[in-house]
Amino acid sequence: MTKSFVQSLNPVFANRPQSIFPTMSALARKHDAINLGQGFPDEDGPEEILRLAARAIVEGPNQYAPVEGVPALREAVAADNKRFYDLDIDPQTETLIVSGATEGLAAAFLGFLAPGDKVVVLAPFYECYAPQIEATGAKLSLVNLEPPNWTLNEAALESAIDEKTKLIVINTPHNPLGKVMSLEELEIIAAAAKRHNLTVICDEVYEHLIFDGRAHTPLMTLPGMFERSIRIGSAGKTFSLTGFRIGYVTGPEKLITGVMKAHQHLAYTSPAPLQEAVAAGLAMGDDYYAEFVRDMQLKRDCLADGLASAGFHVLPCAGTYFLTVDINSVGASDDAEFCREITREAGVAAVPLSAFYHPSQKQAPRNYARFCFCKKTEVLNEASARLKAYCAGKTAT
Numbered sequence: 001m002t003k004s005f006v007q008s009l010n011p012v013f014a015n016r017p018q019s020i021f022p023t024m025s026a027l028a029r030k031h032d033a034i035n036l037g038q039g040f041p042d043e044d045g046p047e048e049i050l051r052l053a054a055r056a057i058v059e060g061p062n063q064y065a066p067v068e069g070v071p072a073l074r075e076a077v078a079a080d081n082k083r084f085y086d087l088d089i090d091p092q093t094e095t096l097i098v099s100g101a102t103e104g105l106a107a108a109f110l111g112f113l114a115p116g117d118k119v120v121v122l123a124p125f126y127e128c129y130a131p132q133i134e135a136t137g138a139k140l141s142l143v144n145l146e147p148p149n150w151t152l153n154e155a156a157l158e159s160a161i162d163e164k165t166k167l168i169v170i171n172t173p174h175n176p177l178g179k180v181m182s183l184e185e186l187e188i189i190a191a192a193a194k195r196h197n198l199t200v201i202c203d204e205v206y207e208h209l210i211f212d213g214r215a216h217t218p219l220m221t222l223p224g225m226f227e228r229s230i231r232i233g234s235a236g237k238t239f240s241l242t243g244f245r246i247g248y249v250t251g252p253e254k255l256i257t258g259v260m261k262a263h264q265h266l267a268y269t270s271p272a273p274l275q276e277a278v279a280a281g282l283a284m285g286d287d288y289y290a291e292f293v294r295d296m297q298l299k300r301d302c303l304a305d306g307l308a309s310a311g312f313h314v315l316p317c318a319g320t321y322f323l324t325v326d327i328n329s330v331g332a333s334d335d336a337e338f339c340r341e342i343t344r345e346a347g348v349a350a351v352p353l354s355a356f357y358h359p360s361q362k363q364a365p366r367n368y369a370r371f372c373f374c375k376k377t378e379v380l381n382e383a384s385a386r387l388k389a390y391c392a393g394k395t396a397t
Contacts (some may be wrong), residue, residue: 012135019127020355024339028349034375034383036303037339037349039175039321041374045240046288049281053244056273065272067264069097069248076279077233077248084207085218087226093253096260097275099267100245101205101234104259106132108201108230108249109167111262113138117166122152123364124356126175126203133169141165142358147365148315148326150177152185157192167199168192170219173206173319176356176370180210180318183217190222198228199255205234205247208289210319211297220251230255235278238292240374246270246278296321296373299380303373306384311391321374324353328367330391335366346390348383 017023024037044050068074071091078091089095098104105128113119115137121129123142133140141160145152170189172181181189193200200219207216220229230251236242249259304314304323313329332338335352343349350369357364373380 010135012131016131016359020351024343024349024351027340027343031344031347033343033347033349034379034386035349036371036373036375036383037343037351039372039374040242041240041321042376042379043240046281046284048284049239049241049277052280053274053277056276060273062271062273065097065269065275067269068260069095069270070272070275070279073097073246073248073275073279073282076282077250080233080282081250084216085221087218087221087250089250090253094250094256096249096256096263097270098232098247098249098259098263099270100236101203101232101247102128103245103263103267104232104247104249105129105201105203107259107263107266108232109133109136109138110266111258111260112167112199112201112255116164118162118164120157120160120165120168120198122170123358123361124176124353125169126171127356129169130358138166139164140358142361144361145177145179147368150174150179152181152188154188157188161192161196161198165196165198167201169201169203171203173204173210173216175206175320176322176351176353177324178315178317178320178322180214180216186217186219186222189219190225193228194224200225200229202229202231204231205237206320207233208238209293209296209321211293211300212318214318216319227252228255230259235281239278239281240292244274244278246274299373299375299377302377303371303380303384306380307371307387310384310388311395312387315368321372323371323373324368325371326367327369331394333367335369339369342387342390346386348386348390 021038028035074091074095077095078089081087081089109132113136117138118141119133120141123144143156143160202219220226233248235246307314311330312325315324317323327338339350339352350371353368354364
């Protein structure tokens, strides 16, 4: 009699539940709910980019692009850094094209970390950070941003750093919070990095989605920070084309080489026709970026007003696609159960903020939920109406 085949799996991934995004999206489909959980627009980006991509596919070639990325896009990324941030970037040595920002993050962690290293991560955080870091054998040192303003505490950051710390990871504008780091907070990060000789990985995929007349400040523009920073951008977020999976990494040659050496064993390269189209997109005029921000800010305000009218306390949102609400304001206390309940009963899906904390953080707040507003106005209005009716019904009972 043969024994049953048993094979152990990598516990970093096997012991984690399925990502919150497909989980809530599947529940939304099951209950025919409006999906304000997963962060993707319900309209594609500029037709000009789509047509360029289609033409490039037809005309070819459709073979492997260079591992570093097609020259046109690397030059466009360097020009984009100069245009918006006055950074002088060498497209040949200081840029890398990756298959989406998530792959860029994985390549950075794999390229920089070894077992026993430590990484400072600010919580809450985009959920891929923890498993990607832990899969390298490194450990997380978690620093909680303090609600409701989600401020960075300098003393807490300092206490999280020791002789094994190698990296700090920051995300600004921040998913899930919609927070934009202040200059004071960036200076705290920069000072700690220089004092302890650390590298900073800067997740800046929402760099062009900052509202109310504010501008994005990359950490690497601060004195002494270019040499110890990489910043990761996303065509998917900048052009509402999340399915393209084109990201870009900028930084000093030594760090870019480290990311590239891991990237070549992950995605290796990204579709050349899509890279060519994104290169043209990055050269679009200021009117595109202004309209993009204006339209998304109107959607933010639309959903914020709708959620407030339903009875939610809505926290400020300075950027990204996301609004955070305090569910205590409508009599709820458990964010995960609340998000499941409104998906089933109100027909609107959201994501619990506790999903953006590490499983070990048992004291993570459970009274916040994240709603995505990068949807058509009529969809946002319908979602708000459903939630208002639901909350009114709960109050009446």
